[in-house]
Structures are given as C-alpha cells and as structure tokens.
Amino acid sequence: MASTGKCQYCGSTISSEDQKCPSCGAPNPNYVEPTERQIFLPKTIEELKEYCAQRGMPLLRMRFFIGEDFREPKAFGIYREGDEFIVYKNKSDGSRAIRYRGPDEKYAVNELFLKLLDECHNRGIYPDGAPSKGSGNTKKGGKGALRFVLIYLAFVVAFSSVMCGISRLRHKNDGYYQFDDSTVYYHYGDNWYYTYTDNDAGYWYPGDAPVSEYQDYSIGTDYESDWGISNFQDSSTYEALQESNSSSSSDYDSWDSGGTDWDSDW
Numbered sequence: 001m002a003s004t005g006k007c008q009y010c011g012s013t014i015s016s017e018d019q020k021c022p023s024c025g026a027p028n029p030n031y032v033e034p035t036e037r038q039i040f041l042p043k044t045i046e047e048l049k050e051y052c053a054q055r056g057m058p059l060l061r062m063r064f065f066i067g068e069d070f071r072e073p074k075a076f077g078i079y080r081e082g083d084e085f086i087v088y089k090n091k092s093d094g095s096r097a098i099r100y101r102g103p104d105e106k107y108a109v110n111e112l113f114l115k116l117l118d119e120c121h122n123r124g125i126y127p128d129g130a131p132s133k134g135s136g137n138t139k140k141g142g143k144g145a146l147r148f149v150l151i152y153l154a155f156v157v158a159f160s161s162v163m164c165g166i167s168r169l170r171h172k173n174d175g176y177y178q179f180d181d182s183t184v185y186y187h188y189g190d191n192w193y194y195t196y197t198d199n200d201a202g203y204w205y206p207g208d209a210p211v212s213e214y215q216d217y218s219i220g221t222d223y224e225s226d227w228g229i230s231n232f233q234d235s236s237t238y239e240a241l242q243e244s245n246s247s248s249s250s251d252y253d254s255w256d257s258g259g260t261d262w263d264s265d266w
Helices: 045-054 105-121 142-170 236-246
Strands: 004-006 013-015 064-066 075-081 084-090 096-102 175-178 183-188 191-196 205-207 218-220
Touching: 045 064, 045 075, 045 105, 064 105, 075 105, 084 105, 096 105
Parallel strands: 064 075
Antiparallel strands: 004 013, 075 084, 084 096, 175 183, 175 218, 183 191, 191 205
C-alpha cells in the first residue's frame, strides 16, 4: 500500500510508488521498489492467516484472532458463522463491538486487515512495505553500512547459540498439569495456558498456575486423548506462539497491546 508525502525540493505531493517527483523530477528518497511493496491484499480468512504467518506476526501478543470467535477482553477478530462473516472488537470491559456481519468475506477480511495495518503503523511497523521514518538515508554510507551488517551478523550467530541454550532451560518443564478435576494447564517456557475438560471449542487461555510448586501435578509431556481436552500443540494459541518465535524480525518484540485504544468501538 502506497504512502504519500511532500517532495523535499518543490513541496508537491509525491507517492512512495514514484521514483521521481512528477512535478520537478527530483529523486524520491522514499521510493519503494515494487518487489518491496507487499501489495498483496488477502481476500479470505486463510489468506489473511498466511499473510500474517509469512511476516512472523505474533498474533496472540498483538491480540488479533483470525478465524476465531475469541471471547476474552481486548481482542480483534474475524470468524465465519454459517454463511456470514463476523468482524469484531472485544473492548477492555469485555463488551463486543461488531464491525461487520454479512456474507461478503472479502469485505470482512479487508476491514480487519486495514485495522491490523493501522495498529502496526501506529507502532512504526510496516508489514505492507511502506517506508518507515528515515528510510530515505538507506543508500548513503554504503561501506559503513556493509561493515555494520557484517558485525551485526556475527553478533547474531553468537547470540543465537546462547539463546538456544537458554531456550532449552526455559522449556525443560513444558507439559500438561492438572490441579483440579475440571481444568488442565500447559506450561510453555515461562508462561501458563489453561483449558477446561468440557470446552468443546478447544481454546487455551493465558493464565497463572494456582500453586508455585507445580512439578508434582504433572500429568505428562505428551498429549493423551482420554484427558477430555484438546491438544495444546494443535491449538491456535500454540500456532501463534510458534509464529512469534520463528520470526526473523525484531519489529514485533516490543509490541505492547496497551498501546491500543480498547475502549473505542473500533
């Protein structure tokens, strides 16, 4: 999606798709090559899921639930119900505002997609390929930039080795735990998620374990179908966590859902 601004030489309106100013012919420092502009617009729920997955978006942290009728507060989402598609926002008080309800999947997906981009842009993230602030200087200082990249890559390799070791320690207690008859918890890294034995929808909600010494309550690391719950590793919650962990970009690392206006209708 193209962005517009002012030519720094003549002040005329100029688009990120213009290599040169259409008025004075000056080079556009914010020009984005067509291959860099992600002009693909998802038209279905599945295409929107793929769009987000390809960009490593941590949807759970971002509070976007694609293909889910998620009922907890502070959430944007879209799902299908019969022949209708529902786009919604769950406010901070738990009430729901319906943005769209109707048979047009393309329109419904576009409504949520535009909101997703808006939330990203408000945080200085441009998954659609629009130039971020200061991108006009990327061609200057080529040798210095190359030297920085090489040093950065070396740092990344060393850092990744250390992080792999830390990750193994963080996940050593991953598995299923049960503290009562109706609730099953899953420990993943530093976080807990829970579901109910009568929850047919199979949702896993973020939460805390009811006790600090939890090791004695383990019921196993591998899923058993006779537990009466859904497999955590088949859930959308786990899928979103994997998307977040596999992302090669750090753009979303500091995402704070508190930056969203959860009290408005949209």
